[in-house]
Amino acid sequence: MYKQVDSSETLALFHKIKEVVWSSMGFEMEYAKEGSDLYLLLAEDGEAAGTFEFTPYPKSNAFIHSLFEEVITDDMKVMEVDSLAVLPVYRGQLGRKGICLMIDYAEKHGYTHAVGIADPTFFRSMNEKYSILATQINEKIFYKGADAIPTLFHLKEVYSDKDNPKYSWYIPRKVEVMR
Numbered sequence: 419m420y421k422q423v424d425s426s427e428t429l430a431l432f433h434k435i436k437e438v439v440w441s442s443m444g445f446e447m448e449y450a451k452e453g454s455d456l457y458l459l460l461a462e463d464g465e466a467a468g469t470f471e472f473t474p475y476p477k478s479n480a481f482i483h484s485l486f487e488e489v490i491t492d493d494m495k496v497m498e499v500d501s502l503a504v505l506p507v508y509r510g511q512l513g514r515k516g517i518c519l520m521i522d523y524a525e526k527h528g529y530t531h532a533v534g535i536a537d538p539t540f541f542r543s544m545n546e547k548y549s550i551l552a553t554q555i556n557e558k559i560f561y562k563g564a565d566a567i568p569t570l571f572h573l574k575e576v577y578s579d580k581d582n583p584k585y586s587w588y589i590p591r592k593v594e595v596m597r
């Protein structure tokens with residue numbers, strides 16, 4: 419389950435969670451981008467314990483455009499994914515929920531692909547564990563305190579073929595009201 423950030427209180431919670439996670443990993447904090455949709459990932463106990471940010475590619479910053487402009491084609495509808503962060507105590511519980519949210523969001527909004535600066539472990543798990551084609555489009559870069567892989571995620575392939583056994587991990591989620 420997840421909740422869309424829709425108030426100053428949930429925005430503050432989003433930034434608090436992200437700051438705790440990013441600080442613990444040695445990353446430089448980065449706040450939500452204008453025009454993004456922000457989500458809180460909810461744990462089984464109902465606690466907001468993770469974050470995810472989706473930005474239409476045209477609203478991404480110049481740095482993102484410089485990394486991806488050569489791979490984006492006219493037949494793609496692209497969003498930027500950012501800020502997937504899970505509080506340490508909830509790691510191992512919310513990763514799949516975050517991936518399901520990304521697929522649900524892409525399908526609902528008609529996005530065929532996503533771009534992002536992926537942690538190498540996340541990049542590997544997208545390809546190996548979730549069978550989501552994640553293409554490295556450039557050399558690793560050092561970004562906000564760690565090595566990262568400029569990645570093109572092929573999302574339509576997943577939501578167009580949800581019944582494929584390789585996507586058995588996929589469980590559509592719904593937005594819920596926090597209690």
